[in-house]
Amino acid sequence: MASESKLTLSTAFPYAFTFSPSTTAFVVIDMQRDFLDSNGFGSNIDENPAIFPPVCRIVPPLPHFLRVARRLGLHIIYTREGYLPNLADLPAARRLRETKAPTGGQSVNISDERPTGRFSVKGEASHDIIDELKPWPTELIVDKPGKGSFWGTRLHRLLLARGITHLILTGVNTECCVTSMLHDGNDRGYECCILSGCTTGFDENMVASSLDLVWGRDGLLGYVSHGSEFYEYGRQINRTKPTLSDAKRVLEVLPSNAELKDLYRAGLIDPEILMLNVLDRITRYDTINPAVWISRENPEEAIANARKQSTGATFPDESMPPLFGIPFAVKDNIDVKGVVTTAACDRFAYTATATAPAIQHLLDAGAIYVGKLNLDQLATGLTGCRSPYGIPHSYHSEKHASGGSSSGCAVAVAAGLVSFAIGTDTAGSVRIPAAFNGIVGFKPTKGTISARGVVPACQSLDTMGIFARSVEEARQVWYVMDQYDALDPYAKPPESLPTWMVDYRGPGEGGFTFGIPPDSAIELCSAKYQELFRVAVERLQSCGATLVDIDYTPFAQAGDLIYGASLVHERLASIGHDFITENIETLHPTTKTVFQGLLSAKLSAWEVFRDQATQMQCIAAVRKTFDKLDGGIDVLVVPTAPFHPTIQEVLDDPLAVNSKLGLFTHPANVVDLCGVSVNAGWVEEGEARLPFGITFLAGSGCDGKLLDIAAVFERASG
Structure with missing residues (x-):
């Protein structure tokens, strides 16, 4: 993958501002009716009508600059200042300062009734962005309870999640909200540039002084550019448009998501045509690997759903x-309304009355649901060999295991049957099958994606995960799913998640630190895996990464807890003790053996509390390992699995093989890490060429950093 070209605003003050479009956000600050409507606050400030016309001067040019930012591929973010209707988030200091100032206060105060609604109150028409700058569906809106954009908002986390390092700021008003955001962004490590031709305020002298302060003292706070160079970049863009031959290639291989969207825009294909092709490809692959699916959308209904998207679907840029129009499928322990959820267990099956919220987000974002995919029964296993619906083999070898429990998900993506798939991960059920099929498997931080509508395997550890063909495609899906769900008891409020200082150079230029397991752990891998892992470590170092010695003990202890202690008994509680005892004779033989062992175990209550205490000790130790302010690492890098078994090897000794496979995946969920498995090489096994995967692990909530670093490795791997 070629590196992205950087752009430079050479006439910026105090010197040139250089940025990469993919890591830069174009921020439109507070361009709301409250401030820019003729009946809003701006037209009445200080009861001086002469103030308002200069403020409106940026309304005509800003849409053109916004169009350029979109064409360049910058992330677009809008902010809106406003408060709850009951003003519970309005600081008393601000309320009293505005209403009880010695001069008599402002002519319009927060929550005052205006023709367009209560001033600066969320939900009012006046709180909306002006029509000339209406956001697109892909663009973010950050509501802020104050002048700055970072306090009391999810902005910093959204920027970190997207790997953004540079901010180009526009909007109103310069002397207050625009420069407040710049100050806060500067403190957090972002490189910030204000486009002076796209910002203004209610006092022209203060506007000029504010901009001078930004770039003074050799850019103490940031940069200022008029914006003409930025605008010129948009005029120079010459995109290569897809051709009819590109459209015909869809018949051979499913294009990347970006290529597919370009084909849609060009009108060369539509979702209905794509769905016909997807269904045909699935039917043909059934003859090669018949155990990938448990259920599929009725073909007529799937085509009808795609046709709905095709009808009248025209999009500017x-x-x-x-x-x-992106086709996807889900593991059959995730609910889709009106579809039977089996968890690969007929006795457990039920018809879902609602779609899991995280899946609904995907549907709302335009993705097309195709069907439900096979899994190890009740999501119990890492091999893909525990389903009464058959054993899917690895996409790369009919003799080798697909990995589990999200077996069908990995095979479907690797085979190009769907663009992405959604599975679940409790002990490695996304990462292992992704590695065994040569694709990307991303397990986000527990509690950041809603787990409602998922059949629990071990509820305190379960999380949905994403299978995709690249880190970038997994990331794009994650952006859509990463939404707080207050009804999920394990959800983490965004403000509770950690943030970190930005290195504007990014990990590719600025470097990063990583740790690896000790030799004693790596030596448990096959000889070929050991060699490929050594090569992967060298590749990371060639990317500018620094290898740091770490204490691996808490990771190993956490891995032992998941099945070697009382934590595994949560599976009985999650799935249902009564269900297991009443139906144990109907379970898959290996699943039956697992639960028989749990039911016969003599467990004392004190052991549960002992193991919970050990878990918390491991979490504390691991948190310190990733604490950058205390010399910690950015990521831990491990082989995703120690070896790749054949299906026969699994069948010969299912429990032992399964236990060994989780050597490097088991710790992550126990100590609340996020992780992503990416392909790192190939192993020749007789006639088969099998993928080898490594997993990057990062601290809870550090998903953005994790994906940034994984993408650096992916690019270096070609």
């Missing part, structure tokens, strides 16, 4: 929904 990039304005289409983020996942428009």
Whole structure:
């Protein structure tokens, strides 16, 4: 993958501002009716009508600059200042300062009634962005309870999640909200540039002084550019348009998501045509690997759903929904309304009355649901060999295991049957099958994606995960799913997640630190895996990464807890003790053996509390390992699995093989890490050429950093 070209605003003050479009956000600050409507606050400030016209001067040019930012591929973010209707988030200091100032206060105060609604109150028409700058479906809106954009918002986490390092700021008003955001962004490590031709305020002298302060003292706070160079970049863009031959290639291989959207925009294909092709490809692959699916959308209904998207779907430039027309499937322990959820266990099966919220987000973003995929029964296993619906083999070898428990997900993506798939991960059930099929498997931080509508395997550890063909495609899907769900008891409020200082150079230029397991752990891998892992470590170092010695003990202890202690008994509680005892004779033989062992175990209550205490000790130790302010590492890098078994090897000794496979995946969920498995090489096994995967692990909530670093490795791997 070629590195991205950087752009430079050479006439910026105090010197040139250089940025990469993919890591830069174009921020439109507070361009709301409250401030820019003729009946809003701005037209009445200080009861001086002469103030308002200069403020409106940026309304005509800003849409053109916004169009350029979109064409360049910058992330677009809007902010809106406003408060709850009951003003519970309005600081008393601000309320009293505005209403009880010695001069008599402002002519319009927060929550005052205006023709457009209560001033600066969320939900009012006046709180909306002006029509000339209406956001597109893919663009973010950050509501802020104050002048700055970072306090009390999810902005910093959204920027970190997207790997953003540079901010180009526009909007109103310069002397207050625009420069407040710049100050806060500067403190967090972002390189910030204000486009002076796209910002203004209610006092022209203060506007000029504010901009001078930004770039003074050799850019103490940031940069200022008029914006003409930025605008010129948009005029120079010459995109290569897809051709009819590109469209015909869809018949041979499923294009990348970006290529597919370009084909849609060009009108060379539509979702209905794509769905016909997808269904045909699935039917043909059934003859090769018949155990990938448990159920599929009725072909007529699937085509009808695609046709609905095709009808009247025209989009200017990039304005289409983020996942428009992208086919996907889900593991059959995740609910889709009206579809039977089996968890690969007929006695457990039920018809879902609602779609899991995280899946609904994907549908709302334009993705097309195709069907339900096979899994190890009740999501119990890492091999893919425990389903009464058959054993899917690895996409790369009919003799080798697909990995589990999200077996069908990995095979479907690797085979190009769908663009992405959603599975679940409790002990490695996304990462292992991704590695065994040569694709990307991303397990986000527990509690950041809603787990409602998922059949629990071990509820305190379960999380949905994403299978995709690249880190970038997994990331695009994650953006859509990463939404707080207050009804999920294990959800983490965004403000509770950690943030970190930005290195504007990014990990590719600025470098990063990583740790690896000790030799004693790596030596448990096959000889070929040991060699490929050594090569992967060298590749990371060639990317500018620094290898740091770490204490691996808490990771190993956490891995032992998941099945070697009382924590495994949560599976009985999650699935249902009564269900297991009443139906144990109907379970898959290996699943039956697992639960018989749990039911016969003599467990005392004190052992549960002992193991919970050990878990918390491991979490504390691991948190310190990733604490950058205390010399910690950015990521831990491990082989995803120690070896790749054949299906026969699994069948010969299912429990032992399964236990060995989790050597490097078991710790992550116990100590609340996020992780992503990426392909790192190939192993020749007789006639088969099998993929080898490594997993990057990062601290809870550090998903953005994790994906940034994994993408660096992916690019270096070609």
